[in-house]
Amino acid sequence: MGAGTILVVEDDPDINALLTKIVAREGFQAVPAFSGTEALLQVERATFDLVLLDMMLPGMDGPGFVGQVRERGVRTPIVVVSAKASTSDKVDMLKLGADDYVTKPFDPDEVAARIHAVLRRAGSASPGPAASSSDLDETYAHRDLRLDVARRRVTLGDAEVALTAHEFDILHVLIREPDKVFSRERLYELVWKSGYYGEENAVNVHMSNIRKKLAAAGAQDEYVKTVWGIGFKLA
Numbered sequence: 001m002g003a004g005t006i007l008v009v010e011d012d013p014d015i016n017a018l019l020t021k022i023v024a025r026e027g028f029q030a031v032p033a034f035s036g037t038e039a040l041l042q043v044e045r046a047t048f049d050l051v052l053l054d055m056m057l058p059g060m061d062g063p064g065f066v067g068q069v070r071e072r073g074v075r076t077p078i079v080v081v082s083a084k085a086s087t088s089d090k091v092d093m094l095k096l097g098a099d100d101y102v103t104k105p106f107d108p109d110e111v112a113a114r115i116h117a118v119l120r121r122a123g124s125a126s127p128g129p130a131a132s133s134s135d136l137d138e139t140y141a142h143r144d145l146r147l148d149v150a151r152r153r154v155t156l157g158d159a160e161v162a163l164t165a166h167e168f169d170i171l172h173v174l175i176r177e178p179d180k181v182f183s184r185e186r187l188y189e190l191v192w193k194s195g196y197y198g199e200e201n202a203v204n205v206h207m208s209n210i211r212k213k214l215a216a217a218g219a220q221d222e223y224v225k226t227v228w229g230i231g232f233k234l235a
Contacts, residue, residue, distance in 0.1 A: 004027065004028045004029055004049060005028065005029045005030075005046075005047075005048050005049055006028045006029070006031070006048060006049060006115070007031050007033060007039060007048045007050075007051045007052070008030050008033065008052045009033045009034075009035075009038075009039040009051060009052065009053045009065070010032075010052070010057075011034050011035060011054060011058055012054075015054075016034065019052055022108050022111050022112055023052070023115070025112070026112050026165055028049070028115075031046075031048070035058045035059035035060065036057040036058070036061055036062065036064055037060045039051070039053070039060075040060065040065060040068055043074060047076075048076050049076070050078070050079065050118060050119060051077070052079050052081055052111075053066070053079065053080050053081065054080075054081060054082060055083075055084050055093070056083070056084075062080060062093070063096055066078060066093065066096045067096055067097075070096065077099045077100075077118045077119065078097065078098045079098070079099060079100045079102060079115065079118055080093050080098045080100070080102065081102045081106060082102075082103065082104060083103070083104040099118045099121070099122070102114055109165060109166055112164065112165035112166070113163075113164040113165050116168075120151055138150075140172075140175040142223070142234055143223070144219075145175070147171060152168055154168065154171065156217040156218060156219055157218060159217040160217075161214060162213070163210065164209075166191055167209055167210050169190075169191045170191055170207070170210065173190050174232065174233065174234050175234060179233070180233060181227045181231050181233045182232055182233065183230060183231040184203040184204070184231055187231065187232065188203055207226075210224055211223070222235040223235055
């Protein structure tokens with residue numbers, strides 16, 4: 001497999017389809033697998049950038065898969081997505097060699113953010129919907145705000161701002177053209193990469209979260225401005 005390919009290991013067809021959709025939305029190619037043994041065969045045959053892994057699987061369970069993969073020296077990042085929510089389950093999987101752990105029911109944006117964070121730690125380029133290959137090396141600055149595209153990292157002064165994948169991509173769109181006003185419709189099309197069907201609330205919620213996180217990081221003034229009746233721009 002080429003760069004940007006994620007193996008989705010989940011035996012529930014609906015959850016597998018949802019995870020596959022999240023992976024595709026974030027700019028990656030998804031390869032589904034429905035058992036631990038099938039996933040192990042996939043890893044033996046191809047190279048993946050990351051594995052999304054359920055714990056309770058037919059054939060070979062999640063812990064068995066992680067153990068087998070790590071024993072063979074495969075360092076592919078693994079994010080566990082499981083209904084098992086106990087601290088001991090999380091600690092055991094991380095000790096086995098998993099890189100992160102998300103509990104079900106999960107928020108799609110959280111899964112996306114964990115994917116990008118794990119890939120960033122692993123040193124892989126993490127393609128986002130708003131990023132093109134030509135600007136992956138770019139760093140943008142606006143007042144005290146800095147955005148590093150390749151690392152998908154945002155800082156305000158000396159403080160790092162932890163954004164979800166969509167929040168990062170919204171800010172990326174705005175900071176590339178700081179004087180331009182973007183409508184909610186245009187932001188949705190650029191960030192979610194799909195047609196706009198009146199989902200202005202999704203954009204509003206993400207804007208509100210960005211503002212809260214910038215304020216928590218020490219922003220004294222407004223960084224995202226609402227242009228009433230039109231949309232948003234950097235302040």
